[in-house]
Amino acid sequence: MPGLPARTPEEGVAFCAAAVERLREAVGIEPSFQALGIDEGAFLDALPRQALNAFADALRERGVTVHYLAGLLTETLPRPAARALVHDRVFDERDFGPLSTDRLRAAFDAVDPAELTRCLIGGVAKRELTPRLGTVRSARLHAMAPDDFALAPLSDHLFTLDTSCRVYDGVSVNPMRERARRRETVHFETVHFEAIYRHHPLFEKQEFRPWSGGQADHPSAIEGGDVLVISNGAVPAGMSERTTPQAVEAPALRCSRPVPPGASWPW
The missing domain is CATH 1.10.3930.10 (Arginine deiminase)
Known part of the structure; x- marks a missing residue:
């Protein structure tokens, strides 16, 4: 290992481990979870949630309102x-x-x-x-x-950008191509995105333009990861295994039309 007093990788690893141990003792850190009175399994299970909470805290510090899907x-x-x-x-x-x-x-x-x-x-x-x-x-x-x-x-519900994406003054609740992900769209319409965008108090007034009809648009399919909002009304959309040509056409036409009087989702 370059820079280490070691002739073999094994000696290098041992040297690094010894250096970490000396540092731990110098700053007064206990040598194990048990010594700290912490359940190691519970700590490791909680790490993903703690990482997500840290990310959310960083957003809040910048004035962002964070909503959890659940x-x-x-x-x-x-x-x-x-x-x-x-x-x-x-x-x-x-x-x-x-x-x-x-x-x-x-x-x-x-x-x-x-x-x-x-x-x-x-x-x-x-x-x-x-x-x-x-x-x-x-x-x-x-x-x-x-x-x-x-x-x-x-x-895959972690990737909420795929099933629902904001495009300027509207929302696209996206019909998903993969069967394993179709119920995610229902949650937003209302299982899950449909439910939230139609019925949650934050959105029930529908003060946004709906660019898609949700899972009702299937078998046309589009995922938000293939949609890029840039500027001046331009929205490049990539066609892929998960995004079909007809699914790109439909919201493009909706974006170019005025909202019909008294229209409700989908229009």
Whole structure:
């Protein structure tokens, strides 16, 4: 290793480790999580959340108002119209079969908004459904292993720019090409983006122009990562595996038209 008194990589690593230990002792840091009285597993599990909180704090220091998607969805779901839209889109007989769909809807309609948000985003395994549903004569559920997800987690929900993007004075709630991500669009319309943009108090007055119809526009598909807002009304959009040509055409036409009098989403 250049600059280290070592003949081999192993000796270099040992030298660095010893130097770190001397520094730790010099500044008075305990040698382990146990010595600090901290649960190591809990600390490591919390790191991603702490990193996100640090990023949000940095934004707030610059005067940015930070909204968490889970918080917005939780604040939206007490509204009957929003919850009904979520249930209609998520608990579909074509996904769950006719014998279990109504029981699933009833079970999740009984939970509070925060728990429903956790389930919608984090997913629900079959074994978690048993206490909620009891015994259900359902071929769909019977064919699943206990740890299979009955309601799949939305692991890509972190990338909110893809499913919803602001374009000047409007919002595009984007129809997603990949099946695994289509429920994310519902959350914004109202499962999840649709729900939030239609029913959350921040947006229910619709003081913005809607550039897309959400998942109703499928199979045309567009992701916000392919849309770049530059200046002077210009919006380059890239066509890719995830963004189809027709999905670029439609919002381009909407952007060039005046909003019809009394129009509501989508117009």
